[in-house]
Amino acid sequence: MRISPEEVAKVARLARLDLTPEKIDQYAGQLDGILGYMDKLSELDTSAVEPMYTPVDHVSVMRDDVARKDYSREDILRNAPETDGSFFIVPRIV
């Protein structure tokens, strides 16, 4: 097994997902198959190859740090699940 049910459960927690024991077993089996297929890449010697993370090799784009107001507070809060009209409200943290 490349990935155990315990590892699936751990990764799910990292990703903030809560899986049932049945789902964990199901995903472990499927992910094991997928990762087995991906191990194909180890056939290739890439020791001298620079990783390519994006097709556009551009330098960082700089712009002046100018304050802009594109949206009103009302707009920004429009899709909030919970708001008091000024802020996003979340369950108590401390």
Add this chain to the structure above:
Amino acid sequence: MPDLTQLTLAQVRQHLADKSLSAAEVTEAALARITATEPKIQALLSVQAEEARAQAKALDQGGPDANKPLWGVPLIVKDVLATRGTPTTCGSKILENFRPVYDATAVARLRDAGAIILAKANMDEFAMGSTTENSAYFATKNPWDTSRVPGGSSGGSGAAVAACQAYGALGTDTGGSIRLPASFCGIVGLKPSYGRVSRFGMVAYGSSLDQIGPMTRSVEDAARILQVIAGHDERDSTSVTAPVPDYVAALGSSGDLKGLTIGLPEEYWDKGLSPEVAGACTAAIKQAEALGARTVPVRLKLSEYAIATYYIIAVAEASSNLARFDGVRYGYRDNDAQSLIEMYVKSRTKGFGEEVQRRIILGTYVLSSGYYDAYYRKAAQVRRLIRQDFEAALTQCDVIMGPVCPTTAFKVGEMSADPLQMYLMDIFTISTNLAGLPGMSLPVGLGRDSGMPVGLQLTGRAFDEARLLQVAGVLEKNVPATGFSKL
């Protein structure tokens, strides 16, 4: 005049310009066609009928504007693109009630060009899928045969355009999501080079792979939409500043393909093709040769590694991108949670569908400490080799041609059980995204066994969309006409 919904974008544009049709007439006809066809294909997640009518009326009052290249033309947009004030669900329950406060740049450019956005098209949840069965709302059906899938993930856009619900649509393509549904639905689909079209306002899946592009019923129509949406945008730093050529002019008047060299990768033609796909694509290549093109064999030796490379990179980027759905600023929130962490977990677990969760977990795994080098970094290295493979092949030819998919559209439900089997359907399309090159699907006739459309894929050099359009434009007039579905 034939049924006006069957006109091409280029034709309807002409009628609108010379006032033989009004924007209101064209819009009403499209809305009527939507009403007639939606019960059978379910291509759309929402229809903005009243907004469209109001916009058409306002346009008609001002009269045709020659400076607006899509004046009065009804279009449809995949629901992964933000549209101001109207639902943008991404095919997911987690965004069920989301109404963006801004337009995606590509959408804003369509509106500025005078286009009327009629509706938002169905899609696989977060663009993860190849059949549009993976929408959290309903599965879209193929207009040619409603027992078959339209392809995905832009299957709603593909089915809508094939069913003449609008004169074109925007799709997005991370690993083939424009080209596959275009192929399955018998229309033209163009994935531009990475960086050609701004991704601002597109809900991100794989940020280094995603591109927005046109899905249309003719090559000229694709050129006309690309013309409007292409170009640098300061809100997407990966959009390039290279000038946008005149794509319609590039179509040219030449009726032949003299001087063109077509590369045929043996990896794409040798094995695994269904006989009807091989037959229709081979016939199209023979036609290209008859029109003066020369064909040469090329090698894309790393093709067999492309799917593994792609799925590592795509899921890694997806797991990072989808971290933003936390129930705080927008999207679904589980209200029973007592703590902040519990709220994140419950909101995401209830809001995301199964395939999305599978990819988030896989992506988190390949990025996690101890596996990063073995999977993610390794895939990024192979990605460079794949691009070099294409660059070498494209020194020997002007365009690469092969099938879009080994088969025509398959039956609903046939592929949904095994995720790996589904990933393998992307074999011919994903390398283009890894390499950042432009790719296009051109309908080349109906398969002799299934009677379903077959798409030929054209891949070109980076930012050479003009060449793809020119070649496809000539070929389009010389291959068996695909025609319209009987829907």
